[in-house]
Amino acid sequence: MTDLARIAPFDPAWPELITDPYPIFAQIRESDPFHWSKHGYWVVSRYDHVREVLMNRKDFGTGDFAANLKLFYGSDFDVLANSGYRWLSEVFIAQDPPQHTRIRGLVTGSLTAKRVRALEPRIKEICQELTDAFVADRHADLMTQFAYQLPVMVICELMGIDYHTPEMAELIAAIPEAFVVFEARKLTEHELATANRRIDELEAFFRAEFENRLAHPRDDLLTALAQTGTAADGLTIHEATTVAIALFGAGFETTANIIGNGLYLLRRHPDQWDRLVADPSGLAVSTNEEVLRYESSLVATYRTALGDTTIAGHPVKAGERVLTLVGAANRDGRKFGDPERFDIARGAADHMSFGGGIHFCVGAELARIEGRIAFEHLATVLPGLKVDLDKAQWRANFLFRGLTRLEARWG
Numbered sequence: 001m002t003d004l005a006r007i008a009p010f011d012p013a014w015p016e017l018i019t020d021p022y023p024i025f026a027q028i029r030e031s032d033p034f035h036w037s038k039h040g041y042w043v044v045s046r047y048d049h050v051r052e053v054l055m056n057r058k059d060f061g062t063g064d065f066a067a068n069l070k071l072f073y074g075s076d077f078d079v080l081a082n083s084g085y086r087w088l089s090e091v092f093i094a095q096d097p098p099q100h101t102r103i104r105g106l107v108t109g110s111l112t113a114k115r116v117r118a119l120e121p122r123i124k125e126i127c128q129e130l131t132d133a134f135v136a137d138r139h140a141d142l143m144t145q146f147a148y149q150l151p152v153m154v155i156c157e158l159m160g161i162d163y164h165t166p167e168m169a170e171l172i173a174a175i176p177e178a179f180v181v182f183e184a185r186k187l188t189e190h191e192l193a194t195a196n197r198r199i200d201e202l203e204a205f206f207r208a209e210f211e212n213r214l215a216h217p218r219d220d221l222l223t224a225l226a227q228t229g230t231a232a233d234g235l236t237i238h239e240a241t242t243v244a245i246a247l248f249g250a251g252f253e254t255t256a257n258i259i260g261n262g263l264y265l266l267r268r269h270p271d272q273w274d275r276l277v278a279d280p281s282g283l284a285v286s287t288n289e290e291v292l293r294y295e296s297s298l299v300a301t302y303r304t305a306l307g308d309t310t311i312a313g314h315p316v317k318a319g320e321r322v323l324t325l326v327g328a329a330n331r332d333g334r335k336f337g338d339p340e341r342f343d344i345a346r347g348a349a350d351h352m353s354f355g356g357g358i359h360f361c362v363g364a365e366l367a368r369i370e371g372r373i374a375f376e377h378l379a380t381v382l383p384g385l386k387v388d389l390d391k392a393q394w395r396a397n398f399l400f401r402g403l404t405r406l407e408a409r410w411g
């Protein structure tokens with residue numbers, strides 16, 4: 001286990017958090033549950049504390065978005081002059097009621113359970129098309145050839161974007177470079193400049209898509225979002241563009257990494273892969289939930305105290321930020337029996353990987369359907385799958401946890 005002296009004060013830039021954050025998470029959770037980070041925010045890690053913060057909409061929210069960022073950059077920094085941060089400040093994930101309530105309501109009214117469930121047959125077809133393209137090769141990089149392609153194709157299908165549009169490769173590459181603005185630290189000049197440019201590009205693309213949908217409505221999510229604008233408090237084109245970038249990016253970035261993280265785990269625990277292969281349809285749902293619990297693709301989120309308050313009796317002052325370590329909460333032995341054991345039949349769906357409270361993930365149902373179908377399909381079509389663990393590389397980001405490549409072969 002990591003040396004305690006190394007733990008305090010927490011810094012999301014520690015390289016150990018990229019390779020394997022769980023020993024550090026365990027140390028903080030067990031020895032310093034209300035930890036003060038190097039960057040001047042609280043770090044909470046126990047399941048009950050993370051849940052308490054995320055469920056408490058009265059005392060915790062976004063608060064003053066610019067002030068939160070100035071904590072990292074200094075008081076002279078013009079936060080909203082940066083497209084990346086200006087965009088994030090306008091996304092409903094970074095807003096408090098009543099703005100959050102209005103936008104989220106319009107989004108969930110368009111991204112309905114019916115629309116999501118209707119995609120299930122197409123998701124199965126996409127899985128088949130993807131594996132058909134490489135199964136005879138007996139090897140593939142499953143991150144680029146499957147894990148990313150599946151949710152990208154699905155979110156395009158849902159939004160009504162042509163997956164074969166020439167801009168697609170750039171749009172996909174833009175998301176991780178733009179989403180770095182979620183990180184709880186000061187970005188390098190290069191990172192921030194790239195994020196700003198990427199948000200400008202994404203906004204230009206989606207604005208054009210919305211103008212097209214208003215002129216030529218179709219049966220797709222972008223049309224549904226655009227058409228909310230016909231009502232008095234509907235989405236403006238600018239708001240719809242902001243939302244669309246969030247849905248597009250969140251729609252594949254996190255889901256792709258759950259598929260990748262799952263394949264990695266199933267190789268590290270071959271007995272669990274054998275169990276899944278023996279009963280793919282029976283175990284796919286609980287496999288997906290256990291991957292979400294054990295190796296979430298979003299390991300933390302954060303809130304700001306809206307007034308003086310407490311977390312399990314621990315005082316937090318108005319304006320102080322709190323990093324909630326979802327990944328640490330998911331392995332809290334106070335909540336989950338034998339939490340370090342990866343058990344695909346555990347059947348625990350009450351992990352914190354989709355958050356909780358008013359910001360609970362709007363894409364959870366879609367992500368669950370995609371993950372379940374992907375694991376069932378791969379265990380059925382590639383039962384002899386062997387993932388090369390030595391070549392697997394973790395991305396250099398703290399919040400979004402996933403692999404850049406995942407070489408695999410089969411007989």
Ligand code: HEM
Nearest residue numbers: 092093250251254255258301353354355359361362363367
């Ligand atoms: C396995 C995949 C996914 C994971 C682990 C995940 C995780 C999360 C978490 C933890 C939150 C709450 C953040 C907070 O409270 O600060 C969240 C919110 C959100 N997610 Fe997901 N997500 C996933 C898939 C998706 C998908 C597929 C979509 C879109 C289609 C999506 C769209 C969103 C949006 C828009 C929010 C903000 C909701 C709000 O603020 O009210 N997510 N997600």
